[in-house]
Amino acid sequence: MTTNESEPAGHVEQDSTTQPAADALLEVASIRAGYGPVPVLHDVSLRVGRGEVVVLLGANGAGKTTTLRALCGVVRSSGSVRFDGEELVGQSTRTIARRGIAMVPQGRGTFKDLSVLENLAAGAFLRRSRSEVAQDIAFWLETFPRLGERRQQKAGTLSGGEQQMLAIARAMMSRPRLLLLDEPSLGLAPRIVQDLFRMLGKINREQETSMLVVEQSAELALAIADRGYVLESGNTVLSGTAAELQDHDGVRQAYLGV
Ligand SMILES: Nc1ncnc2c1ncn2[C@@H]1O[C@H](COP(=O)(O)OP(=O)(O)OP(=O)(O)O)[C@@H](O)[C@H]1O
Ligand SMILES: [Mg+2]
Structure with missing residues (x-):
């Protein structure tokens, strides 16, 4: 130490x-x-x-x-x-x-009025390949099945735990190192x-x-x-x-x- x-x-x-x-x-x-x-x-x-x-x-x-x-x-x-x-x-x-570098801010920082899917797409704003983005969205919805079940739901109506998962998945959509x-x-x-x-x-x-x-x-x-x-x-x-x-x-x- x-x-x-x-x-x-x-x-x-x-x-x-x-x-x-x-x-x-x-x-x-x-x-x-x-x-x-x-x-x-x-x-x-x-x-x-x-x-x-x-x-x-x-x-x-x-x-x-x-x-x-x-x-x-x-x-x-x-x-x-x-x-x-x-x-x-x-x-x-x-x-x-x-x-x-991607950040999951304190207080989560999802777009409350956007759906789960729209939040994930927003996390990929720097990426060009739509097919890769679509694959990644599918991957994170499988990884967090609760988000998968709620893909059309607005982020603001998710539970705290679900919002945190979404914030992490959204940050991961930029494929950060x-x-x-x-x-x-x-x-x-x-x-x-x-x-x-x-x-x-x-x-x-x-x-x-x-x-x-x-x-x-x-x-x-x-x-x-x-x-x-x-x-x-x-x-x-x-x-x-x-x-x-x-x-x-x-x-x-x-x-x-x-
Ligand atoms: N936007 C801001 N404008 C002015 N001062 C700020 C601002 N944000 C934070 N500070 C001040 O900077 C200091 C450090 O704040 P910071 O948010 O980095 O602390 P923290 O370690 O994350 O605390 P916490 O555990 O409460 O989240 C505090 O004194 C805070 O008042
Ligand atoms: Mg803090």
Whole structure:
């Protein structure tokens, strides 16, 4: 487990379990971002390896959503965000989406007045091949049978769990290499959350989609994650493997309730 240099001494434990950076799909180095003159992110550094699931933990207001927004270009940032070797800082949201990053925003972000099918088609807005898009729509309706049964229903009338599945399927319609998920479990019953994480694990394995997941349900998120980071007041202060974070006293007290 490693801690950021800005962290007070005494909290620092070093080891070498993290993989070499050369393999990284996403490499975020000391990004800063904010809203107008208000700084929110001061020094956020993290890495997502190819095929990895990485969880980002942090208290309310720590800057988790802002971090994801910075990565997909919705919020301007400085520093460096390298994705598959290319610099993304300063690029438009469209360019970033084309490079292969898709976001499932906090609060789900489906188009409430559009049907399930229309939402899935909207997720493919950057793609040209209609036949491939149609195949993918069929695939996701099979993968999430509840959506299949409700293909003509408006997204706004789906249950919370169904809307979250739709938001994920819609993001997957762009065939992203990296999926950013902002609190996918929010407002869902524990059983639904379990199913959801099982599905995310399956998507990660079968579609080889790397994931960066912001979560309050730290226990379930860490169960499918390879590694994780803790964000405090706009700084990444701790990183480690999922097992290291599960065993870390501070993480246990703050995020695992034990
Ligand atoms: N659009 C905005 N304009 C101004 N300040 C904002 C805006 N969005 C977020 N902030 C501020 O940025 C800080 C970080 O917010 P952010 O949403 O990134 O936190 P978070 O870690 O995702 O929190 P939560 O767990 O509550 O979702 C907060 O102090 C918040 O008030
Ligand atoms: Mg948030």
